[in-house]
Structure formats: structure tokens, C-alpha cells
Amino acid sequence: MQLRFSTGVTGEEYVSQELWRNASLTRCPLHPKGGCGFARHGTYERLSPPGTRIARWYCPQGHRTFSLLPDCLAARLPGTLAEVEEVVGGVEQAESQEAACAHLRLDIELPGVLRWVRRRVQAIHGLLNTLKGLLPERFAGCGPRLGAFAERLGVDAVLPALRQIAAPYLALLPAPLGFGPLRSRDGEPDRAFQQGAGPDPPAFFA
Numbered sequence: 708m709q710l711r712f713s714t715g716v717t718g719e720e721y722v723s724q725e726l727w728r729n730a731s732l733t734r735c736p737l738h739p740k741g742g743c744g745f746a747r748h749g750t751y752e753r754l755s756p757p758g759t760r761i762a763r764w765y766c767p768q769g770h771r772t773f774s775l776l777p778d779c780l781a782a783r784l785p786g787t788l789a790e791v792e793e794v795v796g797g798v799e800q801a802e803s804q805e806a807a808c809a810h811l812r813l814d815i816e817l818p819g820v821l822r823w824v825r826r827r828v829q830a831i832h833g834l835l836n837t838l839k840g841l842l843p844e845r846f847a848g849c850g851p852r853l854g855a856f857a858e859r860l861g862v863d864a865v866l867p868a869l870r871q872i873a874a875p876y877l878a879l880l881p882a883p884l885g886f887g888p889l890r891s892r893d894g895e896p897d898r899a900f901q902q903g904a905g906p907d908p909p910a911f912f913a
């Protein structure tokens with residue numbers, strides 16, 4: 708199970724400062740009164756940004772692990788929220804998804820790039836729509852686009868800010884902002900994600 712680690716740094720700063728060492732979870736989320744043997748359970752590695760580690764805890768009674776994901780990192784996708792935001796923001800400003808894809812992911816063919824980009828665009832635009840419903844006092848009249856949210860919030864980096872603003876809902880919100888499954892276009896959990904997902908750490912797919 709993923710939990711929020713409020714850090715206020717970029718992915719590169721998280722790595723260079725080794726901030727997983729500062730991550731702290733004093734009580735078991737399942738057994739706040741203790742007595743379950745809850746203890747630190749090392750770290751696991753994420754491939755991107757290189758050198759990333761995530762602090763983890765384990766409750767032997769509940770057979771559950773808990774990991775503290777810093778606000779800069781995407782959930783259930785490789786890399787940072789800033790990287791996801793760059794891709795989706797690029798599509799919003801491009802004439803077409805094809806145009807936005809022209810310089811992305813040169814290691815795979817265009818149809819693959821388009822799927823890779825669409826998955827991110829759909830996840831983020833769906834998420835912004837959901838947040839408009841959850842927080843109408845903040846986002847009423849705001850189009851479900853990163854550009855519109857950036858203007859409303861007065862920030863450059865929308866997704867890390869939303870990780871904080873939407874903190875009470877993260878368990879319910881889909882990845883890569885929230886800690887629920889990544890959703891596909893039809894609203895069902897993404898099959899590629901489900902098939903590839905281990906319990907924790909999450910599986911990484913391209």
C-alpha cells in the first residue's frame with residue numbers, strides 16, 4: 708500500500724539528498740494502537756530517476772507492506788510527476804497528439820508512442836475532471852486541462868501541487884497522482900497494469 712511522503716522537492720533532489728532516509732511512519736496504519744510487530748522493512752528501488760529508493764514498512768499481523776512515495780514521483784508509472792506533466796502539457800499545446808509525439812520515445816514506433824502518450828493524457832484529464840467534482844470550490848469553471856489548473860493554482864508544476872491538495876483522496880484517486888489503479892479510457896482498471904502488478908512495489912511498465 709502506498710502512502711504520501713510530503714517532500715516539496717524534485718525527483719533529482721529526492722535522490723541526491725537520499726530523502727527516503729528521512730521517511731518516517733511511526734504507527735501501523737492498520738493497528739494505530741500498536742502491538743502488531745509493525746517495523747521498517749528496508750527500501751525498494753525505482754529505476755527512474757536513477758538511484759531512487761522508496762522507504763517501506765511491514766505489518767506482520769496484517770501481512771501488508773506500506774511504502775512512502777514522495778510527492779515528486781508518479782504512482783504506478785516510472786519516473787516523476789513532472790515528466791508525466793511535461794508529456795500531457797505538450798499534447799495540450801500541440802496541434803495534434805501525433806505532432807506532440809514526434810520527438811518522444813524514439814525507441815518505439817509511432818503507434819506505440821501514441822498509446823504511451825494517450826494513456827497519460829487520459830489518466831491526467833480524467834483525474835482533473837474527478838478533482839473538479841471533489842473540490843468544486845477550488846476548480847469550478849476550470850477546464851480539465853493542466854494549463855487551466857496551473858493558472859487557477861498559480862503554479863508551474865500542477866501535479867505535485869495536486870498531490871498535496873488532494874491528499875485526503877489519494878487512496879481513491881487513480882494513478883499516477885493517486886494510489887489507486889491506473890484507469891483506462893472506459894473507466895475500468897487498466898488491464899496492462901493489473902496483469903503486471905505485484906502487491907508492492909508496483910510493477911513498472913513502459
Ligand SMILES: [Zn+2]
Pocket residue numbers: 735736737738743744745766767768769
Ligand atoms: Zn499492523
